[in-house]
Amino acid sequence: MRRRYLWIGVLGLVILSVLFLSVARKQGSPLKAEASLFGGVQTRLRSSSFGGQEVFAQLPKPKACIIDIDGTIANEKERRAMATNPDGSTNWRKYFNPELVKKDKPILKSREVLRWIEEKGVKIFYVSSRETTVLEASKWWLKAHNFPEGEVYHRKSFAQSLEYKIDTIRTIQKSYHVIFGVGDRDRDITAYQTCGIAAIKVAESSEEDWIRVKNEIAKLIK
Numbered sequence: 001m002r003r004r005y006l007w008i009g010v011l012g013l014v015i016l017s018v019l020f021l022s023v024a025r026k027q028g029s030p031l032k033a034e035a036s037l038f039g040g041v042q043t044r045l046r047s048s049s050f051g052g053q054e055v056f057a058q059l060p061k062p063k064a065c066i067i068d069i070d071g072t073i074a075n076e077k078e079r080r081a082m083a084t085n086p087d088g089s090t091n092w093r094k095y096f097n098p099e100l101v102k103k104d105k106p107i108l109k110s111r112e113v114l115r116w117i118e119e120k121g122v123k124i125f126y127v128s129s130r131e132t133t134v135l136e137a138s139k140w141w142l143k144a145h146n147f148p149e150g151e152v153y154h155r156k157s158f159a160q161s162l163e164y165k166i167d168t169i170r171t172i173q174k175s176y177h178v179i180f181g182v183g184d185r186d187r188d189i190t191a192y193q194t195c196g197i198a199a200i201k202v203a204e205s206s207e208e209d210w211i212r213v214k215n216e217i218a219k220l221i222k
C-alpha cells in the first residue's frame with residue numbers, strides 16, 4: 001500500500017515538472033545572454049520580443065592599444081652600444097642577452113601615459129620585435145619598473161619583424177577593438193597602418209615627445 005502511494009507521488013512530481021517546463025518554454029526566459037570570458041564577441045539573445053527566436057548581436061569589443069618596447073618605453077641605447085661590433089654591425093646574441101635587457105632604462109613619461117591609458121579602460125598589448133628568448137626578462141623589466149599590466153608579445157628568431165607585428169596585431173584585433181599603436185620606428189608605423197589602426201610615432205628614447213603623444217592619444221580615446 002505504501003509503495004503504491006510512493007509511486008503515485010513520483011508520477012505526480014514528473015507530471016508537474018513536465019507541465020512547468022512546457023509553460024516556461026512557451027513564455028521564454030526574458031533574456032538569455034552568453035558571452036565569452038573576454039567580452040565575448042558574439043552574444044546570443046533569446047527574447048519573447050523576438051517571438052522566442054534566437055538572434056545574434058555583436059557586443060562591442062574591448063578597447064586596446066599596441067605599444068612597442070625598445071626605443072619607445074625602454075631606453076636601450078647602452079645595450080645597443082655594448083652589442084655593436086667594431087665594424088658597426090650588431091652582435092644580436094649580445095643585444096638579446098636577458099641580463100642586459102633587464103638593465104634598460106625606463107622612459108618614465110611613457111609609463112605615466114600608459115597608466116593614464118589603462119585608467120581610460122584601454123588594454124595594453126606590448127608588441128615588440130625582441131626575440132622570444134628575452135620574453136621573461138621583458139616581463140620582469142615591465143613589472144620591476146611598474147609599467148601597467150598587459151600581454152607581452154615577442155618575435156620568434158626566424159620571423160621577419162614587419163610581418164610578425166602585422167600578424168600579431170591582426171590576431172589581437174579578432175578579440176579587441178585596437179585603436180592605436182605607438183612605436184619609434186617607421187616599421188612600427190607601417191605595421192599599424194597596414195592593420196588599419198591609428199599610428200603614432202614617438203621620437204626614439206625620448207621623454208618629452210611623450211607629452212605630444214599623450215595629446216594625440218587623448219583625441220582618439222575621449
Ligand SMILES: [Mg+2]
Pocket residue numbers: 068069070071072183184185
Ligand atoms: Mg622600437
